[in-house]
Amino acid sequence: MNxxxxxxxxxxxxxxxxxxxxxxxxxxxxxxxAKLESSEEFKAEYDSQxxxxxxxxxxxxxxPTPFLSTRIMASVRAEAKVQTAKKSPFVHWLISIKRVxxxxxxxxxxxxxxxxxxxxxxxxxxxxxxxxxxxxxxxxFGESTFDNPRDLGATHNVSFPVQPVGYEVEPEQYLIxxxxxxxxxxxxxxxxxxx
Amino acid sequence: MLVKPLVQTQTLEVEQIDTSGIEDAGWIGRxxxxxxxxxxxxxxxxxxxxxxxxxxxxxxxxxxLDMTQETFVKAYKNLxxxxxxxxxxxxxxxxxxxxxxxxxxKRKINTIDSENTLREQYIENENPENEVVLANRSAIIRExxxxxxxxxxxILVLCDLEGLSYQEIAEILxxxxxxxxxxxxxxxxxxxxxxxxxxxxxxxxxx
Numbered sequence: 001m002n003x004x005x006x007x008x009x010x011x012x013x014x015x016x017x018x019x020x021x022x023x024x025x026x027x028x029x030x031x032x033x034a035k036l037e038s039s040e041e042f043k044a045e046y047d048s049q050x051x052x053x054x055x056x057x058x059x060x061x062x063x064p065t066p067f068l069s070t071r072i073m074a075s076v077r078a079e080a081k082v083q084t085a086k087k088s089p090f091v092h093w094l095i096s097i098k099r100v101x102x103x104x105x106x107x108x109x110x111x112x113x114x115x116x117x118x119x120x121x122x123x124x125x126x127x128x129x130x131x132x133x134x135x136x137x138x139x140x141f142g143e144s145t146f147d148n149p150r151d152l153g154a155t156h157n158v159s160f161p162v163q164p165v166g167y168e169v170e171p172e173q174y175l176i177x178x179x180x181x182x183x184x185x186x187x188x189x190x191x192x193x194x195x
Numbered sequence: 196m197l198v199k200p201l202v203q204t205q206t207l208e209v210e211q212i213d214t215s216g217i218e219d220a221g222w223i224g225r226x227x228x229x230x231x232x233x234x235x236x237x238x239x240x241x242x243x244x245x246x247x248x249x250x251x252x253x254x255x256x257x258x259x260l261d262m263t264q265e266t267f268v269k270a271y272k273n274l275x276x277x278x279x280x281x282x283x284x285x286x287x288x289x290x291x292x293x294x295x296x297x298x299x300x301k302r303k304i305n306t307i308d309s310e311n312t313l314r315e316q317y318i319e320n321e322n323p324e325n326e327v328v329l330a331n332r333s334a335i336i337r338e339x340x341x342x343x344x345x346x347x348x349x350i351l352v353l354c355d356l357e358g359l360s361y362q363e364i365a366e367i368l369x370x371x372x373x374x375x376x377x378x379x380x381x382x383x384x385x386x387x388x389x390x391x392x393x394x395x396x397x398x399x400x401x402x
Binding site: 048049051052053055056057058059060061062063064065068069071072073075076077079080083 | 231234235238239242243244246247250251259260263264267268271272333336337340351355356358380383384386387390
């Protein structure tokens with residue numbers, strides 16, 4: 001049965017049936033309400049709620065000092081002045097100048113941070129490079145002889161890296177000696193140097 | 196049969212709100228047009244109610260004065276954002292409610308004292324010859340009110356002390372109508388539980 005047909009298409013029986021149902025539902029609701037309202041529990045709850053309400057309504061209202069309204073209006077007038085001042089062209093100009101200043105300051109600060117981090121990174125790389133170099137190649141930080149460690153052999157400023165302490169010969173002669181001696185002689189020489 | 200009286204009551208309430216709201220809307224229009232002094236009319240109309248609401252919520256006189264002032268200044272600042280000036284009262288109470296709850300949260304005000312304080316206070320002061328019995332009774336009810344949760348206290352103050360309608364409370368607290376009803380029910384129930392021991396003591400002392 002289609003209940004949603006236009007009213008003119010609905011049969012009188014259907015309409016009367018719907019009305020009957022509605023009346024039945026209303027009666028059921030009325031019955032439930034009546035039962036609820038007559039129950040002791042409902043009455044007790046209703047009474048206690050009403051009692052609470054009356055108790056609260058019996059409370060006297062706190063009365064503020066009569067000067068409060070004057071105080072409030074003083075604040076409101078001050079606020080009105082501030083709002084009026086904000087609308088003046090001079091204040092608008094000041095606000096825009098302030099915004100531009102803040103923008104420039106923020107850009108400068110950002111650039112400074114970038115530059116600082118770049119120089120820190122460079123310094124760190126240089127220190128790592130210096131540590132990996134043989135003695136004398138990087139005398140002090142910032143006085144590096146070479147930009148590229150691969151160019152190491154192409155300079156004359158290199159101090160010989162493995163010259164033992166106390167061995168008073170030229171480095172080239174030392175190397176020749178090292179290769180011409182037998183292994184046993186080399187060991188004996190090392191022991192002698194250590195002593 | 197049950198529906199008719201409810202409808203009539205609601206109509207009456209709406210009429211009352213409209214009259215008051217139209218008056219407020221007129222004053223608001225003047226304030227927005229640049230007449231700051233017209234705001235004074237709104238202040239005079241509502242400051243006592245707002246103060247009473249805040250004072251009942253936080254129970255500190257100086258802070259209540261400050262917050263009442265803050266509420267009105269906030270209202271003045273944001274008056275242009277009020278879409279329906281007829282509902283100024285609900286809007287103002289909502290500002291007051293938010294200001295108060297912020298204050299309670301920031302200061303972490305402890306309103307839950309020991310449960311026995313009420314009873315002791317009542318027994319000490321129940322002598323009928325005492326002239327301040329009535330005043331003490333009020334103090335006890337206020338004490339019990341203070342022991343409620345902030346949301347329960349707030350809704351009872353708005354409903355029973357300030358006499359606002361459920362619809363207005365729903366607007367102020369931004370909660371559904373049904374929630375207002377249930378919250379009021381549970382708040383009153385809790386208040387009754389808090390005041391019950393006192394009622395029993397009273398009946399015993401009388402018999």
